[in-house]
Amino acid sequence: MGREGLRALWLAGFGIALRPEVALACAACLDPNDERRGAFLITALVLSALPLAMVGSLVYWLRRRWRASVAGASESSSGPGRISR
Amino acid sequence: MGIPVARSRSPLRLVTSPRREALVDSSTLGMLLFVGTEVMFFAGLISAFSIARASAGANWPPEGQPRLPAAETALNTAALLLSALTLFLAGRAYREDRARARAPLLATLLLGTFFVGFQGVEWVSLLGQGLTLTSSQLGSFFYLIIGLHAAHAVAALGLLAYAYARLRRMRLARSTFGAAKVFWYFVVGVWPVLYGLVYL
Numbered sequence: 026m027g028r029e030g031l032r033a034l035w036l037a038g039f040g041i042a043l044r045p046e047v048a049l050a051c052a053a054c055l056d057p058n059d060e061r062r063g064a065f066l067i068t069a070l071v072l073s074a075l076p077l078a079m080v081g082s083l084v085y086w087l088r089r090r091w092r093a094s095v096a097g098a099s100e101s102s103s104g105p106g107r108i109s110r
Numbered sequence: 111m112g113i114p115v116a117r118s119r120s121p122l123r124l125v126t127s128p129r130r131e132a133l134v135d136s137s138t139l140g141m142l143l144f145v146g147t148e149v150m151f152f153a154g155l156i157s158a159f160s161i162a163r164a165s166a167g168a169n170w171p172p173e174g175q176p177r178l179p180a181a182e183t184a185l186n187t188a189a190l191l192l193s194a195l196t197l198f199l200a201g202r203a204y205r206e207d208r209a210r211a212r213a214p215l216l217a218t219l220l221l222g223t224f225f226v227g228f229q230g231v232e233w234v235s236l237l238g239q240g241l242t243l244t245s246s247q248l249g250s251f252f253y254l255i256i257g258l259h260a261a262h263a264v265a266a267l268g269l270l271a272y273a274y275a276r277l278r279r280m281r282l283a284r285s286t287f288g289a290a291k292v293f294w295y296f297v298v299g300v301w302p303v304l305y306g307l308v309y310l
Contacts, residue, residue: 064164068157079146090133
C-alpha cells in the first residue's frame, strides 16, 4: 500500500471515529428484565475475573514455594562443611 | 610419552551442589491445570443456569415440577465437607508416617462413596416424581450440572481408591497422592457453590 493509500485509510478511520453509534452486540445488556440483566452482568464479571484469579493464585503459590526453596538452599549452603578441605 | 597433567595442590575440592527439588511435581501441576479448566467449565454452566433462572423470575421452580430436597442434601453436603477434612488429615499423616494415613484416607473414600450413593437415591426419587432431563429447564440444568459433578466425584473416587490401594502396599508416590488430593478438593470445593445455586 502506497503513501496515498495509507493516508486515505487513516482518514477513513478518523471519519468513522467521529460518528459513533451504539452497537447492540450484547443481547442482554439492554434487557428490560432487571433480574436477567443483573444475572448477566454478575456472571460476565465472574467469568472474566475467574481465570485471572486462578492464574494469579498459581503464580503466587509457585513464587512462595520458590522463595522457600531458595531460602532453604541458602541455609544449607551457608552451614559448616560446605567447602571440604 | 604422556601429556603432562598439572596437579592442583590446592586444599580445596569442588563440592557439587545438591540437586534442587522441583517446586511442584508434574502430576500435581498437571492436575492443577486440569482442575483450572474444569472450574471454567462449571463456571460456564453456572452462568447459563443463573441467567435461565433469572429469566424465569417468579416462575421458578417451574409449575408442576418437584422441589429439590435441599434439607436432605444438606446432610450429604456435610458428609462431603467432612471428607475434605479427613483427606487433609490423611495428607498430614502421610508426611509424618505413611502407615497412619490409611485410616483417614479410607474414611475419605467411604464418605465420598456415601455422597455419590445418596445422590443416586435422590435422583431415583426425583425421576419418580416427574423431574426428568426433558421435563423442564430445571430438570435439564439439574441433571446436567449435578450429574457432571457426580461424574467428577466418581472419577476422583477412582483416583483416591487407586491411591489407597498403593498406600496399603506402601507404594504410594507423593506425586500420585498430590494429584488425587487436588482432584478431590476440587470436587468438594465446587459442591457448596452448586448446592447454593441449584438447590436453595
